[in-house]
Amino acid sequence: MTPHISRKRSTLVIATAVAAGALLTAGLTTGASAQQDVSGNAAEASAASPMRLSASVRTGLIQDAETKTAATAEKIGLGAKEKLVVRDVVKDRDGTTHTRYERTYDGLPVLGGDLVVHTAKSGAVKGVSKATKATVKVRSTSAKLAPKAVAKAAESTAAKTGETKKADANAPRKVVWAAEGKPTLAFETVVTGTQKDGTPSELHVITDAATGKKLFQYQAVENGKGHSQYSGDVEVGSTKAGSGFELTDGGRGNHKTLDLNHGSSGGKLYTDADDTWGTGKPADTQTAAVDAAYGAGLTWDYYKDVHGRSGIKGDGKGATSRVHYGNNYVNAFWQDSCFCMTYGDGEGNAKPLTSIDVAAHEMTHGVTSATGNMEYSGESGGLNEATSDIFAAAVEFKANNAQDKGDYLVGEKIDINGDGTPLRYMDKPSKDGNSLDYWDTNAGNVDVHYSSGIANHFFYLLSEGSGAKEINGVKYDSPTKDGSKVEGIGREKAEKIWFKALTAYFTTTTDYAQARKDTVKAAGDLYGAGSAEVKAVEAAWTGVNVK
Known part of the structure; x- marks a missing residue:
């Protein structure tokens, strides 16, 4: 039987950019378990579990934290030149808040200076999780090297390592590098282009601002009624538009699914006359869109239903899925810069990388970027x-x-x-x-x-x-x-x-x-x-x- 996705769920019925994420090469996964839930500690589990925060409540918590950054910095013992920038807030059911901050030093971003302050309902600080235990301090914030020379060196680094073809370095920004060893004044340069397999490249090169020595580098593109190819007949979120429908999921933050038509940028929003999408066969360009939209919807529902998180950033806003990237492209990836998941069609353009676990893998890269944001290296x-x-x-x-x-x-x-x-x-x-x-x-x-x-x-x-x-x-x-x-x-x-x-x-x-x-x-x-x-x-x- 040909897999078929049957979806009638238009809104008329139901109603940063540092990390990205590639699934594969060098690679890309619950509900029912074979193990039973053997714990009797339900009360303890619920007390420390994250609350379901509406977008407005989350915004309020962030705004409240922003008004107290100076006091918080002093409370946790930061230096006079250090300031905190709120990035995310998670609140537990017992009232404990976990506020995630980036840090600046004398106005410069501190890479590896992020931290999480854990605050009890009473307002007392319970603890701090820091990316670096070193004291953030540099002798001077004046760089010896010229930005143009740094950019040229970063392009050379990208070319030598084979990370980026057709490399083009953006203007370097001055930072304090604190992720490893003693904090150092440095430049961060983002070199864009394409990787060997055709995946977009956003190579970040960290250079000592005094000596020009490369301190670190990492790749920010992390390789993550319709008829679907992999999941049979499924529901996908669409919206009534004029006399037809568009693949915009109004019930999940207006997540959109776009057709790249074998290109590498832009994309056209999928539309349909009767709100029945795809045929279950890869030759129909809508089929991959159905799988991608279905996977994105499942992932949205999982984070909301299981962890109380509304959307990738917890702000109720949907991302974008882009299908039919390149030609015979055997990969999928997440990019913060477009807040999107992108999928190739595989060998012979016959096996789009749009299965449930691939879609969830790529979308989760976005969740990681908004939370722990572990360096992709x-x-x-x-x-x-x-x-x-x-x-x-x-x-x-x-x-x-x-x-x-x-x-x-x-x-x-x-x-x-x-x-x-x-x-x-x-x-x-x-x-x-x-x-x-x-x-x-x-x-x-x-x-x-x-x-x-x-x-x-x-x-x-x-x-x-x-x-x-x-x-x-x-x-x-x-x-x-x-x-x-x-x-x-x-x-x-x-x-x-x-x-x-x-x-x-x-x-x-x-x-x-x-x-x-x-x-x-x-x-x-x-x-x-x-x-x-x-x-x-x-x-x-x-x-x-x-x-």
């Missing part, structure tokens, strides 16, 4: 990628779609390898031939799509436990580094622990050792400091050699 980059895989699995399970059942496989529908195998495996990541099952000292030097395996494996162990089992017809057999047996606590709890850590504790520089501490703390917040859930988190991290 080294161990923090692995955690960034894993977060997208983790919540992609969560969305897929919750969707409970008969033709794309939830699993701990990544990209199993899009046939990237050409042999029917998935892109990644969460129970034993090394089955893909590249990903890491366990942490070691070289983890920070591995491509982020492969070092993500450590956290993916942790999440599987925490959810389902070690050993052999079968879930939704898929067989798994998850090992541990030390041969220990790990008991899972159920995927739903594991999701909530990871989301709590992401939104309340992770920062731009979080590595695996810190992620262990943060998830233990998150589990303690939700289920109690001495709970079985905390012990399970510790056991799962030990199982992947993060001690």
